[in-house]
Amino acid sequence: MLDQLRVVLFRPKYPENIGSVARACLNMGVSDLVIVDPYNFNMDKALPLATAHARHVLETAPIVDTLEQAVDGCTAVYGTTARTGGWRKGIMNPDALAGVVDERLRGGGRVAVVFGPEDKGLTNEETSICSGLMTIPTSREGTSLNLAQAVVVVLYECFKRSLDAPFVPDGPPEERPTTVQEQATLFDNLQETLLAIDFLKDDNPDYWMLPVRRFFSKINLRRNEFNLLMGVCRQVKWFVNAYGPDKKNADK
Amino acid sequence: MLDQLRVVLFRPKYPENIGSVARACLNMGVSDLVIVDPYNFNMDKALPLATAHARHVLETAPIVDTLEQAVDGCTAVYGTTARTGGWRKGIMNPDALAGVVDERLRGGGRVAVVFGPEDKGLTNEETSICSGLMTIPTSREGTSLNLAQAVVVVLYECFKRSLDAPFVPDGPPEERPTTVQEQATLFDNLQETLLAIDFLKDDNPDYWMLPVRRFFSKINLRRNEFNLLMGVCRQVKWFVNAYGPDKKNADK
Numbered sequence: 012m013l014d015q016l017r018v019v020l021f022r023p024k025y026p027e028n029i030g031s032v033a034r035a036c037l038n039m040g041v042s043d044l045v046i047v048d049p050y051n052f053n054m055d056k057a058l059p060l061a062t063a064h065a066r067h068v069l070e071t072a073p074i075v076d077t078l079e080q081a082v083d084g085c086t087a088v089y090g091t092t093a094r095t096g097g098w099r100k101g102i103m104n105p106d107a108l109a110g111v112v113d114e115r116l117r118g119g120g121r122v123a124v125v126f127g128p129e130d131k132g133l134t135n136e137e138t139s140i141c142s143g144l145m146t147i148p149t150s151r152e153g154t155s156l157n158l159a160q161a162v163v164v165v166l167y168e169c170f171k172r173s174l175d176a177p178f179v180p181d182g183p184p185e186e187r188p189t190t191v192q193e194q195a196t197l198f199d200n201l202q203e204t205l206l207a208i209d210f211l212k213d214d215n216p217d218y219w220m221l222p223v224r225r226f227f228s229k230i231n232l233r234r235n236e237f238n239l240l241m242g243v244c245r246q247v248k249w250f251v252n253a254y255g256p257d258k259k260n261a262d263k
Numbered sequence: 264m265l266d267q268l269r270v271v272l273f274r275p276k277y278p279e280n281i282g283s284v285a286r287a288c289l290n291m292g293v294s295d296l297v298i299v300d301p302y303n304f305n306m307d308k309a310l311p312l313a314t315a316h317a318r319h320v321l322e323t324a325p326i327v328d329t330l331e332q333a334v335d336g337c338t339a340v341y342g343t344t345a346r347t348g349g350w351r352k353g354i355m356n357p358d359a360l361a362g363v364v365d366e367r368l369r370g371g372g373r374v375a376v377v378f379g380p381e382d383k384g385l386t387n388e389e390t391s392i393c394s395g396l397m398t399i400p401t402s403r404e405g406t407s408l409n410l411a412q413a414v415v416v417v418l419y420e421c422f423k424r425s426l427d428a429p430f431v432p433d434g435p436p437e438e439r440p441t442t443v444q445e446q447a448t449l450f451d452n453l454q455e456t457l458l459a460i461d462f463l464k465d466d467n468p469d470y471w472m473l474p475v476r477r478f479f480s481k482i483n484l485r486r487n488e489f490n491l492l493m494g495v496c497r498q499v500k501w502f503v504n505a506y507g508p509d510k511k512n513a514d515k
Contacts, residue, residue, distance in 0.1 A: 034412075038412075040404070064404070064407065104423075148422065150291060150292035155290075160290075163408070167357075171358070
């Protein structure tokens with residue numbers, strides 16, 4: 012049931028933690044582990060912690076350079092964070108995340124959960140790719156969880172949820188969930204379009220796009236809806252080109 | 264809220280795991296850690312895994328010789344197991360355990376959760392002291408969880424539950440929960456009494472007592488109820504002495 016769930020370790024610092032994560036993945040029925048740009052990776056240090064049982068999970072885990080590569084083909088990406096300030100609102104607990112992940116998996120999606128480096132966690136740059144963020148509740152006295160322990164708590168919640176009811180894929184292929192790449196294409200297109208009609212400010216469009224991205228992240232966008240929205244963008248841009256002022260920024 | 268929850272590690276083999284457990288305890292607001300007869304304990308190996316934050320949890324954890332000493336003063340003891348065969352029925356998942364623990368803690372009890380050695384887990388001898396058993400659901404491919412990861416999953420469930428509602432202690436002192444020692448005294452007394460009236464077989468009374476123990480383990484026995492039951496036992500034994508056959512086993 013969790014075979015469409017991917018665990019992504021972003022720049023992990025300690026090979027031992029990677030081994031422990033592989034074991035936790037096996038315990039909870041996850042075999043899709045991807046490691047991004049690890050620090051001083053050393054298979055000899057990682058393997059004993061994975062134990063013989065989870066050796067294959069560790070040995071088959073791809074090591075890639077970027078987070079974008081790591082979430083390739085996924086339909087939703089969730090980030091984990093211990094920092095809950097700033098724009099990081101609406102952060103889920105593992106329970107809520109498990110509900111969302113379960114719904115997406117049952118809808119035929121492939122979901123990635125991303126864990127940041129042990130010391131710093133994910134930065135805003137990395138979380139911007141995420142459809143949602145999650146934090147594990149802790150005591151105030153000890154807010155920093157070990158990486159592998161954070162992974163096992165999250166996967167345990169997802170595994171528990173997956174046991175609740177049998178898996179029933181739904182919907183025809185044209186209604187399949189969109190991949191993160193498709194969503195990125197749509198966001199770029201939306202941004203261009205909203206800039207073209209002067210809805211977004213030229214000075215910092217990425218910032219003004221955040222609420223738009225957040226809105227779409229909450230929706231489990233399907234391929235037919237993606238096609239529809241891309242079509243709307245195309246039409247708006249055609250309209251601006253055909254009828255808009257030639258130098259539309261001159262009179263600002 | 265979890266300051267009346269005790270984590271007991273029974274004969275842990277790896278000091279690193281003990282350190283990781285101390286960190287997990289701190290993360291989830293538990294500071295009462297007791298270690299029973301550890302194998303080759305080495306503080307230098309355990310401390311780095313505890314991190315500086317949880318150093319005090321590890322350094323103040325008593326090291327004792329027996330499980331009985333470790334659960335001294337507790338009102339309920341729960342064992343963790345990966346083995347679910349034999350008489351080990353009615354085993355809870357962590358969710359259910361958290362509910363039971365929460366109820367006991369809110370009732371003013373002190374609860375111990377016992378984790379066995381990494382390789383073998385708790386034997387029937389050790390689980391016989393337990394009011395209930397718990398197992399963490401896992402994938403069939405990987406049923407063996409790392410010790411500290413098992414601890415963090417269990418404590419996470421308990422911590423989550425403790426956040427649900429504020430703590431309200433209930434009842435007057437005479438209704439305080441009974442300690443494990445009091446329960447053991449009661450069980451011994453019940454066994455003597457049931458033997459005296461030939462309810463239990465002489466050949467293996469411990470075995471025949473199991474269902475009785477299980478029945479009472481489910482009840483959060485209070486001190487006034489303990490007094491009542493002890494009084495009933497006393498009266499039955501007085502009756503047998505006063506009116507029973509002089510050599511009651513002779514005619515068997």
